[in-house]
Amino acid sequence: MNPNFLQTPIPYLKGVGPNRADTLKAELGIETYRDLLHLFPNRYLDRTQYYKIAQLQPSGADVQIVGKIIHLKTVGQKRGKRLVATFVDETGQMELVWFRGHKWIRENLKINEPYVVFGRISKYGSTFSMPHPEMELLSEHQQGVKIAMQPIYPSTEKLVAKGITNRVVGKMMQQLFIESKGQFPESLSNSILEELLLISKSEALFNIHFPKNQNLLAKAQFRLKFEELFFVQMQLISKKLLRKQKIKGMPFETVGEKFTGFFENHLPFQLTKAQKRVIKEIRNDLGSNAQMNRLLQGDVGSGKTIVALMCMLLAIDNGFQACLMAPTEILASQHYTGLKELLGNMDVKIALLTGSTKKSERTLLHNQLENGNLNILVGTHAVLEDKVQFKNLGLAIVDEQHRFGVAQRSKLWHKNEIPPHVLVMTATPIPRTLAMSLYGDLDVSVIDELPPGRKAIKTVHRYDGNRLKVFGFIKDEIQKGRQVYIVYPLIQESEALDYKDLMDGYESIVRDFPQPEYQISIVHGKMKPADKDYEMERFVKGETQIMVATTVIEVGVNVPNASVMIIESAERFGLSQLHQLRGRVGRGAEQSFCILMTGHKLSEEAKTRLQTMVSTNDGFEIAEVDLKLRGPGDLMGTQQSGMLNLKIADIVKDNQILKTARYHALQLLKEDPRLEKEENIPIRKAYSRMMQNKTIWNYIS
Numbered sequence: 278m279n280p281n282f283l284q285t286p287i288p289y290l291k292g293v294g295p296n297r298a299d300t301l302k303a304e305l306g307i308e309t310y311r312d313l314l315h316l317f318p319n320r321y322l323d324r325t326q327y328y329k330i331a332q333l334q335p336s337g338a339d340v341q342i343v344g345k346i347i348h349l350k351t352v353g354q355k356r357g358k359r360l361v362a363t364f365v366d367e368t369g370q371m372e373l374v375w376f377r378g379h380k381w382i383r384e385n386l387k388i389n390e391p392y393v394v395f396g397r398i399s400k401y402g403s404t405f406s407m408p409h410p411e412m413e414l415l416s417e418h419q420q421g422v423k424i425a426m427q428p429i430y431p432s433t434e435k436l437v438a439k440g441i442t443n444r445v446v447g448k449m450m451q452q453l454f455i456e457s458k459g460q461f462p463e464s465l466s467n468s469i470l471e472e473l474l475l476i477s478k479s480e481a482l483f484n485i486h487f488p489k490n491q492n493l494l495a496k497a498q499f500r501l502k503f504e505e506l507f508f509v510q511m512q513l514i515s516k517k518l519l520r521k522q523k524i525k526g527m528p529f530e531t532v533g534e535k536f537t538g539f540f541e542n543h544l545p546f547q548l549t550k551a552q553k554r555v556i557k558e559i560r561n562d563l564g565s566n567a568q569m570n571r572l573l574q575g576d577v578g579s580g581k582t583i584v585a586l587m588c589m590l591l592a593i594d595n596g597f598q599a600c601l602m603a604p605t606e607i608l609a610s611q612h613y614t615g616l617k618e619l620l621g622n623m624d625v626k627i628a629l630l631t632g633s634t635k636k637s638e639r640t641l642l643h644n645q646l647e648n649g650n651l652n653i654l655v656g657t658h659a660v661l662e663d664k665v666q667f668k669n670l671g672l673a674i675v676d677e678q679h680r681f682g683v684a685q686r687s688k689l690w691h692k693n694e695i696p697p698h699v700l701v702m703t704a705t706p707i708p709r710t711l712a713m714s715l716y717g718d719l720d721v722s723v724i725d726e727l728p729p730g731r732k733a734i735k736t737v738h739r740y741d742g743n744r745l746k747v748f749g750f751i752k753d754e755i756q757k758g759r760q761v762y763i764v765y766p767l768i769q770e771s772e773a774l775d776y777k778d779l780m781d782g783y784e785s786i787v788r789d790f791p792q793p794e795y796q797i798s799i800v801h802g803k804m805k806p807a808d809k810d811y812e813m814e815r816f817v818k819g820e821t822q823i824m825v826a827t828t829v830i831e832v833g834v835n836v837p838n839a840s841v842m843i844i845e846s847a848e849r850f851g852l853s854q855l856h857q858l859r860g861r862v863g864r865g866a867e868q869s870f871c872i873l874m875t876g877h878k879l880s881e882e883a884k885t886r887l888q889t890m891v892s893t894n895d896g897f898e899i900a901e902v903d904l905k906l907r908g909p910g911d912l913m914g915t916q917q918s919g920m921l922n923l924k925i926a927d928i929v930k931d932n933q934i935l936k937t938a939r940y941h942a943l944q945l946l947k948e949d950p951r952l953e954k955e956e957n958i959p960i961r962k963a964y965s966r967m968m969q970n971k972t973i974w975n976y977i978s
């Protein structure tokens with residue numbers, strides 16, 4: 278085959294043409310033969326199986342049944358009008374239903390003749406029914422050519438409207454296989470193929486699109502999933518190796534006066550075992566010759582800040598500067614104040630830089646950074662601006678990393694001639710397998726223990742009808758001197774509506790909690806940063822008892838005296854978000870509460886989320902449930918889901934394959950790091966093509 282064959286632009290394929298090509302590109306991102314070839318079916322309809330009516334299950338699956346129509350009638354009025362056929366086989370009876378095309382069907386259907394019907398099953402009362410079945414007389418069915426497993430390709434409304442139906446996509450695929458004669462270059466080595474008993478690339482591609490039977494389909498899926506995950510791992514691992522070999526780090530060799538001084542005189546509590554372990558892991562990295570690129574995971578309240586501080590002190594001890602970046606102004610200034618407090622009278626120069634830092638201050642700051650007078654810079658994205666230049670940045674810490682884009686992370690790398698060590702801290706617990714595939718190029722540390730003496734937060738679920746009782750409870754808590762968060766959902770698609778919900782809620786709270794007895798703060802996304810900070814400050818200082826907010830307070834905010842978290846419309850939040858919000862309380866010595874408010878109408882999934890929240894405080898357990906409910910894409914937020922861009926593998930379900938793929942990628946890179954061996958040439962070719970085309974994600978510079 279011509280090696281560039283798969284690069285052929287899709288309009289060249291017989292039956293495509295410019296119009297269809299435009300639609301394919303817009304809807305499915307298909308531009309070349311290769312793109313089309315890698316459009317894999319979502320599912321398959323099994324036309325080899327015939328079901329008996331007595332065997333049917335209300336599974337929503339498509340099934341194929343042989344039987345006869347014994348009766349046909351029209352029922353219902355106007356829009357509810359439908360044609361209902363009683364369909365029987367020797368085991369029972371069911372209904373076939375049509376909402377449209379009655380006249381044609383009435384004229385063409387044959388009563389008492391054997392038919393094969395095919396379609397999706399649903400159940401009403403005790404009767405199974407199949408709306409708009411595909412129908413074929415048994416006699417014709419037996420003569421026709423059978424595709425055993427009928428592929429169903431991803432589709433969109435636009436595609437169908439433009440005539441690119443599943444059948445048409447199938448035809449295109451056939452044409453592609455005719456033009457290519459079904460021969461595609463192998464991309465794995467013989468030894469891997471043999472060891473894992475994989476079928477060849479050409480066989481796999483054929484059977485993924487035109488499966489001869491279940492068994493071959495399964496083999497094709499396995500082979501293609503393995504391959505996909507294998508190349509992702511190849512990329513991650515070689516990046517990591519490259520970084521360790523090539524990117525010279527700046528070894529922090531001494532543990533000096535700042536670190537020790539802080540440890541001996543300023544540490545306000547004993548470190549937990551987990552904190553000690555993690556600091557050790559980080560110190561090992563920092564002391565080596567390689568650049569550190571580490572992910573620090575720790576549930577909310579597990580005490581990541583102190584770890585960050587001690588690492589920064591280590592940097593200072595070795596003559597370097599450090600910076601700590603947070604996603605919002607509120608968080609950045611909390612970090613700033615918190616760190617200053619921890620440092621006390623120590624001789625460490627620390628400053629805050631955010632979007633609202635005044636120009637005069639900024640200029641001063643820039644100078645101090647450049648001449649090295651400043652040791653620690655805390656800030657928001659503002660830190661990344663080109664104008665911000667360090668004398669010698671040795672360590673960059675990013676808090677709550679999922680709020681930061683990839684490009685931003687890479688900007689940090691360029692803040693110094695030799696890239697600084699990077700520590701990324703996240704409170705979103707990421708299940709291990711996911712961490713391995715998303716951050717396979719990072720090292721991971723976990724703080725899996727909370728500081729002692731924390732009281733577990735009590736979480737309950739209450740219906741909106743019980744609001745008065747809940748308000749009563751809030752009043753009791755305020756009476757005891759506590760503070761309360763009331764949070765409203767924020768869903769970007771309908772900002773106006775969310776805003777209205779929030780304002781309505783705010784007004785009713787103001788009514789139920791009248792001044793001057795109660796003081797209420799409000800913070801939402803439409804406010805100016807300065808106003809937000811002002812309101813936040815009032816709450817932090819205890820001047821207000823209630824904080825009404827959208828999810829802007831989600832991450833990191835620390836008000837130990839706040840002990841009640843009310844989450845309105847809790848069913849609209851995802852699990853990890855609920856967990857993050859709950860983490861805002863339970864930070865002080867008092868018993869804390871989280872109350873999830875909802876209406877009565879709840880989806881099954883929402884119920885599972887609420888139950889999970891009520892039953893556990895363990896972030897990792899919650900992350901596992903979340904992963905199962907939503908899949909990895911959503912779990913990480915839209916930012917990360919795009920990055921994975923997997924076409925066939927699913928990092929949750931195909932966990933086992935992922936591990937195998939990682940193992941083999943590691944082996945290969947150990948034995949033949951430059952892929953020079955004869956037998957690894959197919960891998961090298963495939964890999965370098967992917968790297969060129971950026972078909973595998975590529976998110977760290």
Ligand code: ADP
Nearest residue numbers: 546547548549576577578579580581582583728
């Ligand atoms: P997070 O991991 O969510 O960023 P923080 O670093 O904000 O957590 O810590 C939460 C609270 O726990 C802070 O008030 C901090 O002072 C306290 N804390 C952290 N480590 C310990 C410890 N080892 N013992 C007692 N309290 C601690």
Ligand code: MG
Nearest residue numbers: 581582676833
């Ligand atoms: Mg934090």
